[in-house]
Amino acid sequence: MEDFYFLFEDLNNWSVWDDKGYTIGFMVLLFSTLLYLTIFYILLGRKSMRFSSIGNWFLFAVYNLITIFVFTLLVEGFQVFELLSFGDFYYEIWLFAIINTLYGFALYFVLSLIFKRFSIFSKFYPVKF
Amino acid sequence: MSKPKLYLFAIGGTGSRVLNSLTMLLATGMKMKAEKIIPMIIDTDINNGDVEKCRNTIKTYNNIHRAIYQGMPEDEAQGHFFRTKIMAPKELNISGTDYGTLREMVDYNVLGSKGFGKTKGLFDLLYSNKNKDMPLEKGFLGNPNVGSVVLKNVVESSEFKEFTQDFKEDDRIFVISSIFGGTGAAGFPLLMNVFRDETSGMNNKTYINNAIIGGVSVLPYFQVDVEKFNSGESAINSSTFITKTKAALSYYNRNLRQLVNAMFYVGDTRQSNYENFDGGIEQKNPANFIELTAASSIVEFMDYEASSGTKEDLAQPCKFFEYGINRDVGILNLGHLKSDENIKRLLCFHHYNIYVSNFMEAALKNDKLAWRNELKLPAAYEKQRFYGEMASFTNRHYYRWLYELSADRHDRKFLPFDLSILTNKTDLDKDLDGTLKAKVVVDEKKLFTLVTGMPAKKSKILLLKDRIKYDEVFSKICKSLLETQFSNKERMVSAMLNRGIHQIIDDRFDL
Numbered sequence: 001m002e003d004f005y006f007l008f009e010d011l012n013n014w015s016v017w018d019d020k021g022y023t024i025g026f027m028v029l030l031f032s033t034l035l036y037l038t039i040f041y042i043l044l045g046r047k048s049m050r051f052s053s054i055g056n057w058f059l060f061a062v063y064n065l066i067t068i069f070v071f072t073l074l075v076e077g078f079q080v081f082e083l084l085s086f087g088d089f090y091y092e093i094w095l096f097a098i099i100n101t102l103y104g105f106a107l108y109f110v111l112s113l114i115f116k117r118f119s120i121f122s123k124f125y126p127v128k129f
Numbered sequence: 130m131s132k133p134k135l136y137l138f139a140i141g142g143t144g145s146r147v148l149n150s151l152t153m154l155l156a157t158g159m160k161m162k163a164e165k166i167i168p169m170i171i172d173t174d175i176n177n178g179d180v181e182k183c184r185n186t187i188k189t190y191n192n193i194h195r196a197i198y199q200g201m202p203e204d205e206a207q208g209h210f211f212r213t214k215i216m217a218p219k220e221l222n223i224s225g226t227d228y229g230t231l232r233e234m235v236d237y238n239v240l241g242s243k244g245f246g247k248t249k250g251l252f253d254l255l256y257s258n259k260n261k262d263m264p265l266e267k268g269f270l271g272n273p274n275v276g277s278v279v280l281k282n283v284v285e286s287s288e289f290k291e292f293t294q295d296f297k298e299d300d301r302i303f304v305i306s307s308i309f310g311g312t313g314a315a316g317f318p319l320l321m322n323v324f325r326d327e328t329s330g331m332n333n334k335t336y337i338n339n340a341i342i343g344g345v346s347v348l349p350y351f352q353v354d355v356e357k358f359n360s361g362e363s364a365i366n367s368s369t370f371i372t373k374t375k376a377a378l379s380y381y382n383r384n385l386r387q388l389v390n391a392m393f394y395v396g397d398t399r400q401s402n403y404e405n406f407d408g409g410i411e412q413k414n415p416a417n418f419i420e421l422t423a424a425s426s427i428v429e430f431m432d433y434e435a436s437s438g439t440k441e442d443l444a445q446p447c448k449f450f451e452y453g454i455n456r457d458v459g460i461l462n463l464g465h466l467k468s469d470e471n472i473k474r475l476l477c478f479h480h481y482n483i484y485v486s487n488f489m490e491a492a493l494k495n496d497k498l499a500w501r502n503e504l505k506l507p508a509a510y511e512k513q514r515f516y517g518e519m520a521s522f523t524n525r526h527y528y529r530w531l532y533e534l535s536a537d538r539h540d541r542k543f544l545p546f547d548l549s550i551l552t553n554k555t556d557l558d559k560d561l562d563g564t565l566k567a568k569v570v571v572d573e574k575k576l577f578t579l580v581t582g583m584p585a586k587k588s589k590i591l592l593l594k595d596r597i598k599y600d601e602v603f604s605k606i607c608k609s610l611l612e613t614q615f616s617n618k619e620r621m622v623s624a625m626l627n628r629g630i631h632q633i634i635d636d637r638f639d640l
Binding site: 048049052053054120121122123124125128 | 496497498499502503598600601604605608
């Protein structure tokens with residue numbers, strides 16, 4: 001998991017990251033992305049054409065990023081590092097949340113290419129092939 | 130047993146207009162128990178605007194039919210739009226221009242010198258000088274006595290000979306004519322006598338003699354401007370239509386009932402008012418509900434004892450039919466029609482046309498649209514000929530026909546659909562050539578109120594606005610279409626449109 005967050009090297013000496021931080025961050029990233037892709041491609045994408053557009057695909061990506069950012073921040077801050085308030089948050093947690101968010105977009109795009117085949121109306125978003 | 134062919138003789142302007150309405154009915158997917166229809170147009174007025182219009186409509190219909198159904202087994206896709214094959218009309222050209230006048234045609238001036246003095250005398254008895262000198266280039270202008278002589282030449286034409294050569298056992302013949310004019314009133318009895326003439330030397334005489342023959346005779350349903358007749362501008366006098374009809378009916382009763390197997394009569398006491406033209410390119414009368422009923426009689430005729438191959442197989446030698454409506458109202462809509470199946474077909478076809486004219490081009494341009502990609506339509510498919518023909522049929526022929534049926538000139542209008550969607554009605558009125566495209570504007574709300582007196586069902590889910598979503602339905606069904614092997618893209622698109630639109634109509638209307 002450390003390797004996955006290679007951009008985060010300067011925190012490697014922080015043992016708690018190795019134990020829980022990376023894994024939980026990744027779980028947030030994965031589940032949020034899966035959730036939004038399921039909503040976009042399967043729940044909505046098989047039911048109605050209303051949301052089948054590149055604009056809506058992007059909008060769901062933004063929802064996903066917001067969710068990842070907020071959840072990463074909260075889960076890492078309060079659950080992993082057991083901090084009591086936002087004022088206590090380390091600079092590294094904010095940085096990790098931002099990086100996780102960026103990863104979120106990449107994962108959303110990659111998994112879209114897999115999920116789109118399960119859709120009826122959004123089958124050709126974001127790219128046609 | 131394969132289905133019989135139907136040889137459809139359309140005589141005069143009314144014949145062509147009925148043929149035009151039949152083309153529209155067949156475009157809706159009305160099932161016709163015929164392998165194909167071979168229209169034979171008989172009109173001495175070769176420049177007649179109605180004939181030209183009919184010719185163009187059938188041509189576009191055929192282009193669409195060919196693109197979709199060429200090579201398809203007969204029983205497949207029955208009931209689909211444009212399913213029945215209509216051959217290009219054969220025109221039994223007996224150009225009145227070539228004959229000049231009746232006097233010139235029979236060489237009247239030399240009859241006496243050739244020893245036909247008695248014939249000349251009889252001729253004088255039957256024809257006034259006005260009849261003799263009437264130019265034949267624009268038909269017989271309400272004079273069937275003139276037509277009965279001239280039309281005899283039809284049987285000498287190469288097209289008629291082709292018809293006799295191609296005629297097979299079990300094929301059927303149907304004749305469309307008006308009873309109150311000139312060409313139709315003269316042509317119908319003449320053709321019947323030729324078909325049943327046991328002494329004639331025509332090809333396949335036995336088959337033709339024994340064929341099941343039907344006819345629709347259109348009783349007076351319009352009148353023309355009498356002032357033009359009074360001032361000598363036109364030779365057509367509509368005040369004589371009823372008298373002529375009575376005389377012709379009496380003649381038919383005495384002489385035709387032994388010859389024809391199924392006779393349909395249609396007419397209307399609420400008459401339309403047309404401009405008085407002596408034929409020619411200017412004669413473009415608007416489509417009329419009566420012509421539509423006459424066209425439906427052709428479908429009825431093919432259903433009439435469908436298992437019978439010859440007249441000997443029929444339960445009774447001759448049967449007469451009339452068409453009636455339940456209520457005598459000035460504006461008819463779908464609710465006044467008898468058959469639910471026909472109502473559904475008209476409804477489906479209207480929605481098909483709405484989709485083609487307003488939504489299909491945008492759909493074909495949308496390269497991310499599911500159905501377009503699932504069917505793997507090539508790029509710029511909207512610019513290809515098939516879509517062009519579909520759009521042409523819809524915008525140039527269908528909407529115009531629909532608009533004409535509801536024209537102010539009719540005392541009984543047929544207004545099945547809301548025509549406020551047409552935005553260039555004034556231009557359509559002025560366009561005599563019939564080349565102008567109808568402009569149609571339909572918004573999402575309008576889609577629910579397209580049918581007169583029959584709004585589409587709406588469903589409300591929370592606060593979401595209900596919409597009729599053609600592309601959504603098409604995209605849902607196209608996956609299952611791919612399981613069927615289609616030999617070309619056009620057939621695939623047609624199957625999708627048929628299935629999808631029928632599904633929408635089933636969901637939205639209680640029929």
